[in-house]
Amino acid sequence: MQMIPRHDPYLVVRSTGGVTVAVLSGELDLVLVRHLRPDLDALVRESDALTVDVRRLTFCDATGLGLLAHCAGGAQRRGARWRLLCDQPWILRLIRLTALGDLLRPESTPPGGPAVE
Template sequence: MGPATVVELRGEIDILTAPVVRRHSQHLAEPEAVLLIDLRPVTFFDCSGLEVLLDAHLQAVMGRARLEVVCDNARILDLMTTTRTRTLFQPTATLAEALAGQSALPVDRAVGARAVPCQRSCRAPSRR
């Protein structure tokens, strides 16, 4: 496989934010490359987030790429186990473990489920 594109998600990935994440991550899987999605900074993740991962996996497979997931959150891992997707994603606990043998491209950050370039930052919308 070729280089890796790292996408770090932050904040809540739910029914409101999942479409934004999906839209921004749709075309990131390059042929013969690795798309790595880092879920460690995610504070909430439901079935909508799982659907985003399934879509990313499909896009990666269709583009002859590979999806890697980094996750150390027990609740997200339990959701993957319950839905029988943990064996599909085979999440690793660390970025280093997922990148072993890969050359990483710049990280795309999705703060509050909004993908933004590294040099910019934004805050998750508050739910008050």
């Protein structure tokens, strides 16, 4: 995978074969959402296939979940392929409680492949 140059400890972006992977880490709260939203909006606009990997998050509040829903909705409207990699039970519970499962469609690993690193 080719890494897109960045100097952000909370977002690492890689792209290969038409698939863009955005790996988020840290605490996805109001402060980080404000920081990441412009970059994630650009990825949604420019990617035909976007995978957002949240397996390294240590916290996610309603604002963070809202950002993920915003990105998933934007990708869906564009007809882009969306994938959310998530294996933390506490985030999966938030997704279930907010009835966002159909929009976010969380997966623990990419189908047919190893985990994205």
